């Protein structure tokens with residue numbers, strides 16, 4: 001891992017929905033990382049200056065994907081950085097730092113895993129699902145997102161079917177919001193077993209879900225949260 005800024009080139013962009021695109025970036029130097037890590041991205045500042053605005057983006061790709069570092073970006077039309085990232089094209093350059101992050105990290109193991117993602121919180125989960133080996137342990141995914149904003153929809157359906165992942169999609173506007181009863185109903189029987197819980201997404205979502213999990217008896221050591229601060 002590194003804390004220094006380096007130049008990265010856009011290899012490709014893929015507009016998945018009107019408010020979400022994935023971007024593959026090729027940094028000058030690749031560093032080791034784990035699923036759950038994030039990179040910081042910034043526009044290139046004037047020569048000799050440090051970037052003023054930079055934001056974190058979870059790595060979607062896996063360490064085995066050597067063609068580039070993939071990130072997924074949700075568009076905030078009035079945001080400082082994401083609208084600019086939506087203008088990027090192949091071969092454009094920006095600055096990247098990382099991968100970073102030591103806490104929200106998933107590694108192959110024999111422990112079962114529950115992933116609970118809100119909106120763009122699906123990004124680090126895709127990296128985990130790509131790496132997951134169904135021969136080792138069980139995997140559960142709950143993805144809550146707005147109707148029409150099912151990011152990585154085709155890949156999710158394919159991975160969950162191929163790897164026998166227990167997947168539920170909750171689209172607010174169609175199925176309502178996630179609540180404690182839903183979390184208890186789907187995962188209550190896993191609490192107290194060898195299961196790790198990963199929660200990622202906007203602040204309110206992460207706060208609510210992690211509070212419910214703690215109230216239901218999930219121990220601190222089994223709960224990892226990634227608060228996107230949005």
Ligand SMILES: Cc1cc2nc3c(=O)[nH]c(=O)nc-3n(C[C@H](O)[C@H](O)[C@H](O)COP(=O)(O)OP(=O)(O)OC[C@H]3O[C@@H](n4cnc5c(N)ncnc54)[C@H](O)[C@@H]3O)c2cc1C
Nearest residue numbers: 055056057058072073074076078079080081082120123228
């Ligand atoms: C560890 C981590 C991982 C992350 N991973 C991802 C990821 O994989 N994908 C992803 O899309 N995002 C991710 N994020 C979020 C990302 O870093 C940015 O916060 C997000 O892209 C918004 O940045 P922005 O500059 O476009 O918008 P911002 O300028 O941050 O604005 C976001 C929203 O807040 C509002 N806002 C900002 N400032 C104010 C203010 N002063 N008063 C009122 N409203 C305000 C804006 O109007 C806008 O609606 C992650 C964040 C963290 C911390």
